[in-house]
Amino acid sequence: MVESEIVERSNGSAILVHPDYRERVTVDWFDPLYWGDEARPVSSGGRGGAWFLKADSADLVLREYRRGGLAARVSRKTYAYTGENEVRSFSEFRLLDNLYRMGLPVPKPVAAWYRKTSPLQYQAAIIIERLPETVPLADLLSELEGSAWEALGRLVRRFHDANVRHADLNCFNVLVRGGEYFLIDFDKGCIMPETSSSDWKSGNLERFARSIKKVGGEAVQARVWDAFMTGYNGSRTV
Incomplete structure (x- = not known):
């Protein structure tokens, strides 16, 4: 575990939170409906499922993990669960955290979430800081x-x-x-x-x-x- 992550668990969900956001992030943050007018869909590129967020003074991006291609016909938002270390949102959070601390030009990770929908499946999302004026x-x-x-x-x-x-x-x-x-x-x-x-x-x-x-x-x-x-x-x- 890298030093800038905190694991929190509640109601079947698990999240990693960057220490700078420890007192703020909850599972609700990963639901775009929670943000109301403070969530705006990202329209450029991707498969949808991404929103610009305004959290007090912080500009963030919420992105759900969604499948593309033929796999999306079976399940667009659900992935096979093979262990927490293999969860896509957690893996990306940890990689981004490493790259950010190495000084590489990437967004700072804020939090990552996943929820098991069955013993063998999960859904996931990640929140990062938005890179302004890009x-x-x-x-x-x-x-x-x-x-x-x-x-x-x-x-x-x-x-x-x-x-x-x-x-x-x-x-x-x-x-x-x-x-x-x-x-x-x-x-x-x-x-x-x-x-x-x-x-x-x-x-x-x-x-x-x-x-x-x-x-x-x-x-x-x-x-x-x-x-x-x-x-x-x-x-x-x-």
Whole structure:
């Protein structure tokens, strides 16, 4: 257990809470209806199930874990329970907490929740701090110049040099604020062993290239990729 998590249990639910929010977070926080007008749906990217929250002076994001593809036809919000350490919200909370304390540009985790719906199934959600005044990269593909793409390449290389594998590196999971860049949504992400093959890094880059092409078109992907790779290949420090 990392030092900045607290486990609390009540009424069949379990939550991890960052110490900065220890006296505030309850299970109710994971219900968007609890927030009333203080919850606003996130519309850009993803599968739905995410809301911007206003908790006193804190701007937060609540995200439910939802399936995509064929699995969603069976159960959109329920996952197989194989032990608490494997719960997706808890895993993402712990990874984000590690990355945030390492100084990497990610949102700060606030709390993670899950509830067993049967002995073999659970539902889950996570709350993070909202990164203010940021815009998804998907909204800026045609606007960013070569220097911005070089900076993005350095960003991804910084994570790779720290052996951080993002499981879904795409244009919606990169946020932009002026000349700053952040990665979000680390569901199923991990820190890879030092001895692991570098194939996962190539896979990350290929996935990102496909996302740029899908969202912006082949011409945009062709225009920006050399600059991105120049930044990626020139940055070697964490």
